[in-house]
Every structure is written in structure tokens, then in C-alpha cells.
Amino acid sequence: MRIVGRAFVFGDFIDTDVLAPGPYLRKPLPELAAHCLEALDPGFARAVRPGDVVVGGIGFGIGSSREQAVQALLHLGVGCVLARGFARIFFRNAINLGLPVLCCPDIEVQAGSELDILPAEGRVLDRSSGRVFQAQALPPRLMEILAAGGLVPWLQARRSEPRAPARNG
Numbered sequence: 001m002r003i004v005g006r007a008f009v010f011g012d013f014i015d016t017d018v019l020a021p022g023p024y025l026r027k028p029l030p031e032l033a034a035h036c037l038e039a040l041d042p043g044f045a046r047a048v049r050p051g052d053v054v055v056g057g058i059g060f061g062i063g064s065s066r067e068q069a070v071q072a073l074l075h076l077g078v079g080c081v082l083a084r085g086f087a088r089i090f091f092r093n094a095i096n097l098g099l100p101v102l103c104c105p106d107i108e109v110q111a112g113s114e115l116d117i118l119p120a121e122g123r124v125l126d127r128s129s130g131r132v133f134q135a136q137a138l139p140p141r142l143m144e145i146l147a148a149g150g151l152v153p154w155l156q157a158r159r160s161e162p163r164a165p166a167r168n169g
Contacts, residue, residue, distance in 0.1 A: 001147065003079040003100060003117040005051035007109045007126075010040055012057035014083075016090065019061070019069035032068060033075040050077030053115050055107060057083065061090020070097045080117055082107050082124060082135065095142055098150035104135035119143065 018039050024032040037044040037054075054073065060083035061069060070093045073081065080100040084107060094101040100119045109115065113128035122137030138146070148154035 001100070001119055001143065003051060003053065003115075003119070005049070005053045005079045005115060007053050007055050007111060007113045007115050008037075008041070008044060008048060009055045009109060009111045010037070010057070010060075012084075013059040013062055014040070014056050015063035016061060016066050016069040017063050020066055020072050025066070025068055029068075029071060029075050033072040036072040036076060045076055048076045048078060051079040052077065053117065054078055054081045055083065055109055055115075056081065058085040059087060060085065061087040061094075063087070065089045065093070067093050067097065070094045070099050074099055080119070082115075082117070095145055096151040098146055098148075098153075100138070100146055102135035102138065104133050107133050107135070119146070 019036055020032055021035050024035050034045045060081065069090065074097060078099065080102065081094065082102050082104045084105050085103060086101060091101055102117065102119055102122065104124055107124065109126050110128065113126050116125040116127055119138045120143050122135040124133040124135050145151055145154045148157055
């Protein structure tokens with residue numbers, strides 16, 4: 001898996017209320033996604049293109065456990081989220097829904113930089129500056145889940161696999 005996209009850079013403690021604002025939670029996903037991150041960047045939802053990368057600081061995804069925060073990013077086509085650190089539940093929701101998320105403690109890029117990311121290796125190349133950053137590589141099982149499109153598709157594929165006969169004794 002390789003992700004190439006422009007960086008949209010945000011700071012520390014980006015909470016799920018900013019990713020999926022409360023007043024829009026009961027609206028259809030396209031309407032909710034249109035308000036993703038608007039409190040920090042009013043033009044984000046209109047500017048982001050498939051494959052682009054959201055870059056955050058520490059505590060990315062803090063707040064409520066709402067899956068809509070990840071769903072909004074996916075709907076907009078975000079290819080990956082890089083951050084210095086994640087709220088645990090956001091990280092797991094992202095993997096479960098098929099959005100690559102990488103913890104990259106030293107990430108330092110400019111908005112608009114073109115990033116080239118290899119999640120299985122944890123390699124992040126900023127093509128604009130030539131700098132390379134080392135993120136925490138995603139383990140093979142999480143890469144399998146992402147490749148399947150999330151936890152539910154991964155589980156469905158596993159259920160349909162032929163099983164070896166059980167051994168007695």
C-alpha cells in the first residue's frame with residue numbers, strides 16, 4: 001500500500017467534534033463531511049482531494065468515540081492521517097473503517113507538501129522538501145484489515161475461507 005497526497009496540516013488535540021460537528025451528526029454523511037474540520041479550516045472539505053493526507057500533532061481524535069469522525073474523512077477521500085499521537089479509540093475506529101493512520105512523532109511538514117507514505121514500513125517522504133520521517137509501521141494484521149477495506153470486510157473474507165479440519169485428541 002502506498003499513499004501519495006497533499007498535506008493538510010493541523011495542530012494538537014484535534015477532537016472528534018471538529019472532525020464531525022455535533023449539529024450535523026444526524027444528517028446524511030455527505031452533509032456531515034462538508035463540515036469536517038471547518039472550525040479550523042473553512043475550505044478543507046472543498047479543497048481536499050482523494051489521497052490527500054491530514055497531518056496533526058498530539059492527541060489527534062480526542063473526544064467522543066464517534067465513528068462519524070473517521071467516516072467524514074473517508075467520505076472526503078482522505079488517504080491517511082499522520083499525527084504525533086492519536087487518541088486510542090480514534091486510532092482503532094480508523095483501522096476498523098479502513099483509514100490508514102500512522103503515529104509519526106517527528107512529523108514536520110508544510111501545508112501543501114506532497115507526501116509519499118508506505119504504511120507497512122512507516123516511511124513518510126516529503127517530496128516537497130526531500131525530508132524522510134519514520135512513523136511507527138503498521139503491523140501485518142492491521143495492514144490486512146486496511147487492505148480489506150476495514151474490519152468488517154476483513155472478517156467477512158475470513159469467514160468465507162475454507163477451514164482446516166479440527167484435530168481430535
